[in-house]
Amino acid sequence: MIEKDVVIIGGGAAGLMCAIEAGKQGRTVTVIEHEEKIGKKVLISGGGRCNFTNKYSSHENFISQNPHFCKSALARYTPADFISLVEKYKIAYHEKKLGQLFCDGSSRQIVSMLENECKDANVEIITGSKVDDINVGERFVIKTSYGNYFALSLVIASGGVSIPKMGATDFGYRIAKQFNIKLTEILPGLVPLTLKEEEKEIFRQLSGVSIDSIVSCDNISFRENILFTHKGLSGPAILQISSYWKAGRSISINLLPGLNISEILYENSVSRIELVNLLSNYFPRRFAQIFCQVYFPSKSINQFSQKDLKSISEKIHNWIIFPSGTEGFGKAEVTLGGVYTNELSSKTLESKKVKGLYFIGEVVDVTGWLGGYNFQWAWASGFVAGQFV
Numbered sequence: 060m061i062e063k064d065v066v067i068i069g070g071g072a073a074g075l076m077c078a079i080e081a082g083k084q085g086r087t088v089t090v091i092e093h094e095e096k097i098g099k100k101v102l103i104s105g106g107g108r109c110n111f112t113n114k115y116s117s118h119e120n121f122i123s124q125n126p127h128f129c130k131s132a133l134a135r136y137t138p139a140d141f142i143s144l145v146e147k148y149k150i151a152y153h154e155k156k157l158g159q160l161f162c163d164g165s166s167r168q169i170v171s172m173l174e175n176e177c178k179d180a181n182v183e184i185i186t187g188s189k190v191d192d193i194n195v196g197e198r199f200v201i202k203t204s205y206g207n208y209f210a211l212s213l214v215i216a217s218g219g220v221s222i223p224k225m226g227a228t229d230f231g232y233r234i235a236k237q238f239n240i241k242l243t244e245i246l247p248g249l250v251p252l253t254l255k256e257e258e259k260e261i262f263r264q265l266s267g268v269s270i271d272s273i274v275s276c277d278n279i280s281f282r283e284n285i286l287f288t289h290k291g292l293s294g295p296a297i298l299q300i301s302s303y304w305k306a307g308r309s310i311s312i313n314l315l316p317g318l319n320i321s322e323i324l325y326e327n328s329v330s331r332i333e334l335v336n337l338l339s340n341y342f343p344r345r346f347a348q349i350f351c352q353v354y355f356p357s358k359s360i361n362q363f364s365q366k367d368l369k370s371i372s373e374k375i376h377n378w379i380i381f382p383s384g385t386e387g388f389g390k391a392e393v394t395l396g397g398v399y400t401n402e403l404s405s406k407t408l409e410s411k412k413v414k415g416l417y418f419i420g421e422v423v424d425v426t427g428w429l430g431g432y433n434f435q436w437a438w439a440s441g442f443v444a445g446q447f448v
C-alpha cells in the first residue's frame with residue numbers, strides 16, 4: 060500500500076492544475092493517468108497551439124443546469140492568474156480574436172509548464188496505469204495496475220467522453236454512480252451538425268466553403284464562420300450553437316450579417332444583372348451558384364417579382380435548417396452534462412455525499428463555449444479543489 064494525502068485520477072488540464080495546487084499546500088499527491096502521456100487534449104487543442112484561456116471568461120460563457128455553480132471557482136482563479144503562470148515560463152502568446160489566447164508556438168509548452176510545476180510541487184505522476192477498483196472506508200483505497208494506494212482525498216479529473224481515441228472514458232461517471240452521485244444527461248457539445256440525406260447531397264458540393272454568419276437557436280446567437288462539410292455544417296458558429304441545439308429543432312442562419320440584402324436587391328431591381336452574379340459579390344461564387352440552383356434559379360434581377368425578391372432576402376437572412384443530428388462524441392470537442400452540480404460544493408468541488416471525494420473539469424456538468432473557456436474551467440476547478448483536498 061502506498062500512502063498519499065491525495066490521489067488524482069486523470070492527468071489532463073484539471074487534474075494537473077489540482078495536483079500543482081495541492082502539492083504547493085504541502086500535500087503528498089499522485090496523479091494516475093491511464094494513457095502513456097499526460098495532457099493529450101492540451102497537446103491537440105487549438106489546432107496544436109492551445110487556446111489556453113479566454114480573457115473575457117464569465118459564468119455566462121458556460122452551460123450547466125445550474126448556471127451559477129461555476130461562478131465561485133471562476134472568480135477565485137481567473138484568466139489573469141493563468142496568464143501570469145504562462146508569462147512566468149516566458150511562453151509567447153497572442154489574442155486571436157474575441158479574447159481567445161493562443162500560444163505563438165506549440166501546445167507542448169503548456170504541458171511542459173504543467174509538468175514543471177508538478178515537479179516543483181513534488182507531485183508524483185504515474186502514466187500507463189489502470190484503475191481497477193475504488194473503495195472508501197476511513198480512507199480511499201485505489202487499486203491500480205501500478206500498485207494500491209491509500210488516500211485521504213480522491214479527485215476525479217478523468218474528463219468527459221468526447222474523442223475516445225484521445226483516451227477519453229466514462230470512468231468519472233461510473234465512479235459517480237458507484238457513490239450514488241447523480242449525473243445529468245450527457246451529449247456531444249461543440250460538434251459539427253449533420254444534414255438530412257437530400258440536403259447533404261446538395262451541400263456537400265460546397266465542402267470547404269466558409270461564410271461569416273450569425274447562427275441562432277432559441278434565443279442564443281453566435282457570429283462567426285460556418286463551414287460546409289461533406290456531412291453537413293461545421294465551423295466555429297455551428298460548433299457554438301451545437302451545444303444549445305436539441306434533436307428535432309431548427310437553427311436559423313443569417314448568411315449576410317451587417318448588410319441588408321433587401322436593399323441591395325431593391326437597388327438592383329431594374330438591373331439586368333443575374334442573381335448569381337449579384338450574390339457572388341457577397342458570397343463565394345460556388346455558394347451563390349448552389350444557392351440559386353437549389354432555391355431561386357438564376358435570371359436577371361429585373362425578372363424576379365417583388366415577392367420573389369422578398370423570399371430571396373428571407374432565405375439569406377433567415378436560412379432555416381433542421382439538422383439530422385451531430386457527428387457525435389467521436390468528433391465533439393466537449394461533453395455536455397456530467398456530474399450534477401447540486402451534488403458538489405461550488406466552493407471546493409467536494410461531493411456533498413462522500414467526504415474527500417472531488418470532481419473537477421469536464422466530468423462536471425459545466426461546459427464552456429468554444430474559445431478557451433473549457434480550459435479556464437479546468438484550471439479554475441482544479442485550482443480550487445487543490446486548495447481543499
Ligand SMILES: Cc1cc2nc3c(=O)[nH]c(=O)nc-3n(C[C@H](O)[C@H](O)[C@H](O)COP(=O)(O)OP(=O)(O)OC[C@H]3O[C@@H](n4cnc5c(N)ncnc54)[C@H](O)[C@@H]3O)c2cc1C
Nearest residue numbers: 069071072073093104105110218226230420421431433434
Ligand atoms: C480537439 C480538441 C480541441 C480542443 N481545444 C480546446 C481549446 O483550444 N481551448 C479550450 O479551452 N478547450 C479545448 N478543448 C476542450 C478541452 O480540451 C477540455 O475541456 C479539457 O481538456 C478538459 O480538461 P479535463 O482535465 O477535465 O479533461 P481531459 O483534459 O480530457 O483530461 C482527462 C484525463 O483523464 C484521463 N483518463 C480518462 N479515463 C481515465 C481512467 N480510467 N484512468 C486514468 N486516467 C483516465 C485521460 O486520458 C485524460 O488525460 C478541446 C478539446 C478537443 C477534443
